[in-house]
Amino acid sequence: MSKIVESKVRMAIDYKEARMGMAEANFAAGDFSRAVVDHVALVSPIRMTMQQDNIAGVKLPVFKLKDVDEVGEGALLGLSMGGQSIQTAREKYMKYLKVLITIATL
Numbered sequence: 001m002s003k004i005v006e007s008k009v010r011m012a013i014d015y016k017e018a019r020m021g022m023a024e025a026n027f028a029a030g031d032f033s034r035a036v037v038d039h040v041a042l043v044s045p046i047r048m049t050m051q052q053d054n055i056a057g058v059k060l061p062v063f064k065l066k067d068v069d070e071v072g073e074g075a076l077l078g079l080s081m082g083g084q085s086i087q088t089a090r091e092k093y094m095k096y097l098k099v100l101i102t103i104a105t106l
Contacts, residue, residue: 004106011103014096021089029082046094048101063101 025032047066052059 004103007099007103007106011096011099014092014099018089018092018096021085021092025082025085025089028085032082032086046097061105063105065098065101 049064049066051062051064053062054060
């Protein structure tokens with residue numbers, strides 16, 4: 001139970017940091033949403049697997065994040081601090097995603 005509470009507190013903190021990172025990226029790079037949509041690959045670099053644990057006859061889902069392929073270093077990066085801000089926001093959202101997967105498993 002303590003791990004669930006700790007994960008939920010971490011989720012709130014990570015979500016706030018991720019949203020702030022997105023706001024900083026929008027401020028530094030302008031509205032880059034169209035560029036993101038134009039460069040979306042058909043296959044996501046992020047993969048998640050689901051397995052089931054059987055505990056006393058109760059099937060519990062176990063989610064795991066597979067190895068995350070890094071997007072090319074120069075992808076969607078601007079000439080000034082905008083590119084760095086976008087990369088920082090991406091890293092913060094990945095951290096948030098990992099906490100969400102932990103909570104889903106718990």
